[in-house]
Each structure stands twice: as structure tokens, then as C-alpha cells.
Amino acid sequence: MSTAGTHTSIPSLTETDPDIARLIDAEQKRQDQTLEMIASENHTSSAVMAAVGSCLTNKYCEGYPRKRYYSGCEFYDEVEELAIERATRLFNCRFANVQPHSGANANVGVFFALLEPGDTYMSVVLSDGGHLTHGSPVNLSGKWFKPVHYPLVYDESRPDYGYIDYDAVEKLAMEHKPKLLMCGYSAYPRVIDFERFRRIADKCGALLMADIAHIAGLVAGGAHPSPFPHCDVVTTTTHKTLRGPRGGLILTNSEDLAKKFDKAIFPGTQGGPLMHVIAGKAVCFHEALQPAFADYARQVVTNAAALAEALTGRGWHLASRGTDNHLMLVDLSRTDPDLTGKDASLWLEQAGIIANKNTVPNDARSPFVTSGVRLGTPALTTRGMKPPQMQTIADLIDRTFRSKGNADDLKAVNADVRELCRQFPMGH
Ligand SMILES: *Cc1c(COP(=O)(O)O)cnc(C)c1O
Numbered sequence: 001m002s003t004a005g006t007h008t009s010i011p012s013l014t015e016t017d018p019d020i021a022r023l024i025d026a027e028q029k030r031q032d033q034t035l036e037m038i039a040s041e042n043h044t045s046s047a048v049m050a051a052v053g054s055c056l057t058n059k060y061c062e063g064y065p066r067k068r069y070y071s072g073c074e075f076y077d078e079v080e081e082l083a084i085e086r087a088t089r090l091f092n093c094r095f096a097n098v099q100p101h102s103g104a105n106a107n108v109g110v111f112f113a114l115l116e117p118g119d120t121y122m123s124v125v126l127s128d129g130g131h132l133t134h135g136s137p138v139n140l141s142g143k144w145f146k147p148v149h150y151p152l153v154y155d156e157s158r159p160d161y162g163y164i165d166y167d168a169v170e171k172l173a174m175e176h177k178p179k180l181l182m183c184g185y186s187a188y189p190r191v192i193d194f195e196r197f198r199r200i201a202d203k204c205g206a207l208l209m210a211d212i213a214h215i216a217g218l219v220a221g222g223a224h225p226s227p228f229p230h231c232d233v234v235t236t237t238t239h240k241t242l243r244g245p246r247g248g249l250i251l252t253n254s255e256d257l258a259k260k261f262d263k264a265i266f267p268g269t270q271g272g273p274l275m276h277v278i279a280g281k282a283v284c285f286h287e288a289l290q291p292a293f294a295d296y297a298r299q300v301v302t303n304a305a306a307l308a309e310a311l312t313g314r315g316w317h318l319a320s321r322g323t324d325n326h327l328m329l330v331d332l333s334r335t336d337p338d339l340t341g342k343d344a345s346l347w348l349e350q351a352g353i354i355a356n357k358n359t360v361p362n363d364a365r366s367p368f369v370t371s372g373v374r375l376g377t378p379a380l381t382t383r384g385m386k387p388p389q390m391q392t393i394a395d396l397i398d399r400t401f402r403s404k405g406n407a408d409d410l411k412a413v414n415a416d417v418r419e420l421c422r423q424f425p426m427g428h
Contacts, residue, residue: 162320221297244284
């Protein structure tokens with residue numbers, strides 16, 4: 001991939017649509033010149049992008065391999081079978097549906113397969129790190145079903161402060177008897193105890209679901225415990241730590257459930273599968289099955305630990321006091337009561353550091369303002385950065401947070417960000 005800002009690799013686009021070609025070039029340049037620290041983002045490989053940009057976009061393949069509604073699917077059957085086989089090998093399970101267009105679609109498929117409208121299920125308090133699709137009142141998961149939310153440990157005198165409050169999960173589960181118990185989060189910095197969740201699910205008679213959208217790459221690379229064999233169903237995205245194309249995935253060991261999920265995705269909730277994206281997923285799984293991917297996953301975690309320590313050393317408070325995985329939440333209010341997540345993320349952007357505002361556990365501010373910033377290391381690690389760079393970046397972030405939004409200060413930070421980016425060009 002060129003860093004010069006010209007896309008000679010797609011001359012047909014430049015010719016046909018110079019407006020879009022120019023915007024793609026500009027976006028490539030933005031990615032090259034900024035530090036991508038949104039915990040859910042990554043830089044996928046040129047091999048994945050080649051598959052996603054291929055002629056496989058042209059075909060209707062409604063149905064599943066060898067059971068299609070249209071002719072001409074012979075090569076697509078092989079593509080999807082390869083994707084399925086690789087996904088099950090990568091995650092150590094028996095069945096995979098590789099057709100969900102996104103993580104949200106994978107979750108809709110699971111709800112459609114396992115729940116009736118009005119059924120009760122359990123997930124974390126959304127402002128404590130949950131996802132929109134885990135019961136938000138504006139989402140189908142909250143409108144058509146009855147979510148009961150479990151808390152984190154908020155008591156700072158406890159050693160498990162900021163962890164899932166497993167005792168509270170058990171108590172609520174016995175009280176509400178949910179059909180489905182969900183774990184897996186969007187902003188949780190600790191390891192998930194799948195075994196403990198299994199015991200609770202067994203005790204209250206629920207099916208256990210893990211949504212590993214964020215940590216899929218860590219699980220695949222052995223840097224986070226696997227949800228299998230403990231979970232009945234696992235959903236994920238393929239574009240976060242797993243570093244593939246944008247998409248979703250449903251995994252299970254149960255043949256009976258696998259059949260239900262297949263029906264729930266097609267014809268239940270989706271039409272024709274995105275076969276070019278499924279090819280991209282197959283490439284991504286192939287890459288993640290290589291030994292080098294385990295090194296990547298470990299490095300993501302090592303880098304996050306180094307960044308967490310460096311930020312703490314500069315006086316910043318992290319939710320749960322640290323991280324075990326690829327992300328951390330800086331609770332700004334502990335250090336500067338006036339600094340909001342909204343301002344901090346805006347200043348970071350002006351400095352060329354891309355991160356998002358985020359509620360912190362027990363946040364007093366609304367989700368539009370917040371008291372926190374979420375930081376992740378997956379994309380930085382893809383660029384080849386290591387703990388020494390995490391020290392440098394902690395310093396850049398610290399300067400930004402303390403800048404009070406001063407334009408000259410932010411400009412100076414941005415110059416250093418660009419220099420660091422130059423030293424770590426996008427690989428591909
Ligand atoms: C990102 C995420 C999703 C949704 O993925 P999309 O591809 O954006 O639909 C679902 N669950 C969790 C926990 C996530 O973090």
C-alpha cells in the first residue's frame with residue numbers, strides 16, 4: 001500500500017470516479033498519518049482487501065454451500081466451505097455460520113433463533129462496557145426482549161474492583177431465570193471467566209452466549225482464554241482484533257443450535273450473503289491460523305499493559321486500575337474533574353490520535369459527554385509498535401489531556417505523532 005497518497009493500484013476508479021478516488025486517497029493518508037487507538041479498529045491486510053474488492057461481489061448465493069437457490073455457485077461453495085472449516089479450526093469448535101453481515105446481525109440471528117419476543121436474557125449494564133445490541137432501549141435487543149443487566153464491582157476497596165460482579169450475576173440469574181445469559185463486551189479491560197459464567201448458566205438453566213467481537217483476535221491467538229467448550233454459542237465480528245474484513249460470525253458446538261442459527265440468518269434475517277466479504281473472512285482466518293498471529297495477539301496485550309502502566313505513572317486513573325487485554329478506559333475525572341471524554345477525544349483528534357469518548361463504570365456524565373476515553377492497541381501493534389512506542393504515546397496523550405485544548409500545544413503534539421507514524425509505515 002502506497003503511503004504517497006496516490007492509488008495507482010486502482011486506476012479504473014481514478015478514471016471513472018475521481019471524486020471517490022480522491023476521498024479514498026485522502027483517507028489512506030489519514031490512516032498513515034494518525035495513531036489509530038479506537039479499540040475496535042485495526043488495519044487489515046492487502047490480501048483481505050483484495051478478496052473483498054474482487055468479482056465475488058457479483059453473485060447471488062442465497063442458501064448454504066451445495067444448497068443454493070441460484071445457479072453458478074460452484075466456486076462460492078468452496079469459498080464458503082473453506083471459510084467455515086478455517087473458522088472452526090481457529091476457534092476450536094464444530095460449527096460456524098460465516099454469513100452475518102456484521103456483529104450486530106450475528107446477534108440478531110442468535111436472538112431470533114433462541115428467544116421469543118418478550119423473553120428475558122441477561123447482559124452487563126450497558127454503560128459499564130456493554131454493546132448496543134445487548135439490550136439498549138433503542139435497539140431491537142432492548143425493544144423486543146427483556147434484558148436484565150448485571151453490574152461490575154464498584155467498590156474500590158475490593159481487589160476485584162472493576163471486574164464483573166460474578167456473585168451479583170448469579171443472584172440476578174437465580175431471581176430472573178433468563179433464557180440466555182450473555183457475556184462479552186465492548187469496553188471491558190479484564191479477562192472474562194467463562195467457566196464461572198458456565199456454572200451460573202447451568203444453575204439457572206440458561207443458554208450461555210459469549211459475544212467476543214472485541215477479543216476474537218486475542219482468543220484466536222491464545223492471548224485470552226477460549227469461550228469453548230464453556231459457551232453454547234459464540235458470536236463475533238471479524239474486523240476488530242481479528243483484523244479481517246468488516247463482518248460477523250456465529251460459532252457453536254451443538255448441531256441442533258447450528259441448524260437454528262443457519263435458519264435464523266438465512267432466510268430468517270438476511271438475504272444474499274456477501275460472498276466477497278466471506279472470501280475476505282476466509283483469508284483473515286488463514287492469516288490468524290499462522291504462528292505469527294499468536295505473536296501479534298500477545299504483542300497487543302503486552303503493548304496495552306505497557307501503555308496502561310505509562311499512563312498510570314503519569315497520574316491517570318484507569319477503570320479497574322489496569323488491563324488484561326487490548327483496551328483500557330481512562331477515567332479522566334479522577335485526575336481533572338473538569339475534563340470530559342468529549343473534550344479529551346476532540347483534542348486527541350486534533351493531535352492526530354484517534355480514540356473515542358466512553359462512559360466509565362458508574363459514570364456521572366451522559367454517554368454524549370462521558371468522563372472517560374477508551375484506548376486500544378490492536379492497530380498500533382499491526383503497525384509494528386512495541387512498548388518503547390507505548391511510552392512515547394503515553395507521553396503524547398498526557399500532553400494532550402493537560403493542554404486545556406490549547407491549539408499550539410496540540411499542534412506540537414501532532415508534529416510528534418506524525419514523526420512516529422513516519423517511523424512505522426503501514427505494512428501490508
Ligand atoms: C462491535 C461489537 C458488536 C457489533 O459489531 P458491528 O459489526 O458493528 O455490528 C457487537 N458486540 C460487541 C460486544 C461489539 O463490541
